[in-house]
Amino acid sequence: xxxxxxxxxxxxxxxxxxxxxxxxxxxxxxxxxxxxxxxxxxxxxxxxxxxxxxxxxxxxxxxxxxxxxxxxxxxxxxxxxxxxxxxxxxxxxxxxxxxx
Numbered sequence: 001x002x003x004x005x006x007x008x009x010x011x012x013x014x015x016x017x018x019x020x021x022x023x024x025x026x027x028x029x030x031x032x033x034x035x036x037x038x039x040x041x042x043x044x045x046x047x048x049x050x051x052x053x054x055x056x057x058x059x060x061x062x063x064x065x066x067x068x069x070x071x072x073x074x075x076x077x078x079x080x081x082x083x084x085x086x087x088x089x090x091x092x093x094x095x096x097x098x099x100x
Contacts, residue, residue, distance in 0.1 A: 029092045032085075036093070039077070044097040054100035061094035 033044070036053060040046050044053030053061060067073035068082035085093070 029096045032089055033093050033096050035081075036097075043100045045100070053097040056094075056097060058091070058094040058098045061097055062090055065090045065094075 036044065039050045040053045041048075041050075044055075046052040064073065065082045065085070068075060068078045071079070082090075
């Protein structure tokens with residue numbers, strides 16, 4: 001019984017930590033994505049001629065960012081922005097905008 005209680009206590013601690021990490025990661029992703037707002041609109045909903053990111057598929061956003069970083073797609077602004085992110089950050093932001 002004692003071992004079972006220790007196991008359950010440990011499991012509860014792990015789950016609480018995972019939840020806290022998840023919330024922190026969501027905040028970090030939202031902060032990263034907020035740098036896109038000036039051109040792509042709040043939460044990726046553009047009001048101008050610049051494409052909206054909200055609702056785009058993750059794979060589409062990742063591919064566009066790859067094209068910018070590798071110079072396959074020409075843009076003065078996006079080349080610099082895309083080059084400033086790691087692949088993991090790009091994937092996190094792509095998932096964030098796909099959910100908007």
